[in-house]
Amino acid sequence: MKVLLTGANGYIGRRLKEKLLGEDVSLRLLARNPKSMTPDVKVEVVQGDSFDVDSLERALEGIDVAYYLIHSLQEENYRELDKLSAHNFLNAAIKQGVKRIVYLGGLGVKEHASTHLLSRIETGEILSSRPTEIETLWIRAGVIIGSGSASFEIIRHLTEKLPVMVTPKWVKTLAQPIGVDDVVSYLEASKDVPLEGNVTVDIGSKMMTYKEMMLGCAHALGLKRWIFPLPILTIKLSSYWLNFFTPVPYNVARSLIEGLSSEVIIQNENATKYFPHIRPVSFEHAVKQAIQEMEENQVFSRWSDAGGGKDVWEKEFKNDTSAALFLDRQTLPLDGVSKEALYGAFCSIGGDEGWFGYNWLWEIRGVMDKMIGGAGLNRGRRDTYKLRVGESVDFWRVEDLKENERLLLRAQMKVPGKAWLEFRIKGDEFIQTAYFYPRGLLGRLYWYLLIPIHYFVFKDMIRSIMKKAKKL
Known part of the structure; x- marks a missing residue:
């Protein structure tokens, strides 16, 4: 099987790459800067991106399964860029005879989604829009918990630094978090699972509020914390709060905060149907594993490994x-x-x-x-x-x-x-x-x-x- 992995220098992409290297596949990567990829004789690297159609077609030539792990969150006009990127990828994949696209998007209902979540949903809709010409397996995850993930970094920093938290009402929003290793397992298995046309698979563990997640993280860290939600804190004020107390810059914090007002819960049972061998670990287990990796200096990838923006190294390397x-x-x-x-x-x-x-x-x-x-x-x-x-x-x-x-x-x-x-x-x-x-x-x-x-x-x-x- 010939596999193309995009976003291979990102948080999920780096981990999925290592997983795929242990499989019997021929692996190719698409990267703006090949130097960002650790040299490996088992991997072919094509320089380019999803806005360069020629490089896309070169990367997709002869590919059976293509992983789409691309987004432009740190760009101001990320929604339009994400649409263009998805259209380019879909057209190039069909032209080159790719059999399947595997896309990792976000949980959420379109009618109630924030701009960020709506963009991820629109991307999935575009990639799934031509089912007679190509299969699309759309994996949807909510809050990803793991060492180096943006969600975990936010929760951990707030929990460690603030014994008492006065929070916005979004801490009562429901979500279904999932450990990063489980996300990677679903993605890796997606290349082989038998399908009948396009399929959307929602993944996650037990349903929790964000308040319960922060208190659960505090418990795993051996800390006692008190959280008092107030309805008066705005998205803008909350974004500055996250920007100041966590590693996440303001523009990313704002997009994430807007998303926290929307419930991100599972809408189908396809994870059990198509991946019965995968049993997601609990939130507490994922947190403890993330903490252990940090303490042992074994953090494999971080959310900031590959950032967007008009003036970042990937574009001007x-x-x-x-x-x-x-x-x-x-x-x-x-x-x-x-x-x-x-x-x-x-x-x-x-x-x-x-x-x-x-x-x-x-x-x-x-x-x-x-x-x-x-x-x-x-x-x-x-x-x-x-x-x-x-x-x-x-x-x-x-x-x-x-x-x-x-x-x-x-x-x-x-x-x-x-x-x-x-x-x-x-x-x-x-x-x-x-x-x-x-x-x-x-x-x-x-x-x-x-x-x-x-x-x-x-x-x-x-x-x-x-x-x-x-x-x-």
Whole structure:
């Protein structure tokens, strides 16, 4: 069987990819940036996206089953983009003779769905619109619980940080959460299950309110929490609240909050009919497993691994630091320190390890970023020591990574321009460079105002990295 996986650098996609690699299939991936894919001789990677019809047709050529795990949530006009993307994919799949599309969408009733959920439903309707020409298996899930999932990150951060919560009335909304491993199991099995035309399969575990989920998470963490719902908190205020206390940026928080007002519960029994061998684990079990993975540094993927937006690395992944107008460069001799130790030291930056000095300044910058709707520092990082291209490190994203040679981070904080932070080992020198491409007069003022701070922060950073490398 020849399988195409889209969204393979996303939260679900990365996990499904690993599952499929253990199957007897020929696997092909469609990715904007092939460098974001871990090299594997078993996998073919086609560069492109669902808005490039030529690359879509190349990727779908000879494919039996195509997984559609694509959405444009972080774009302002994501609903229209999602429609166009689905139409392009459906047309290309039919043209290339694909037998089945497997799509992961969201639970919800169209008449009462938020804009976000409505977009996911419309995508499913488009992919299912030509049943005489191609089969579509539409898997619908609600709140996905797992280490690194956006839903779990929100619930966990609120639960850990706030002993007493005054919440909007949406905490009384019903949902049927499901563990991420169960979602992946349904998706993996979807390539083989016998069908009779198009089928929609709703998946989930026990029905719960969001309040019960937060209290259940608190119980799993060994915490006591009190939640008091109030009807006066608006969607906008709730979105700012989530943005400030969780790793989710404002635009994503708003879309999720709008969705929380809609019940996301199972509408059919097809999960039992078509997948009788899969028994979803309980919410508490999924939470405990997620916590264990975090404690053991085994988080495989995160919701922020692949983000949307008009200015993110997936679309502009070229190392265009040469365009920078301003830079701050610091150099030190290796002085006997091995390249392996130095590489390990600067690749541990961010997250719980901090930023090698002046962490209080970085924290202030993170709070400022959160206040204007940015990612802030509390996205943290997936693994304390290991990095891969495309994943987030606080309010940066890994844009390039060469073992024992280079780490390039691209800024994702709110900034009037584009910024990069590079660590490079060249010959017998360690070179640390901050690049900045300003946007207009404001960008230039921003750089000049920060020169005194940069002098101390970056000079201390390179020395601290070298000090850690010597210890390693």
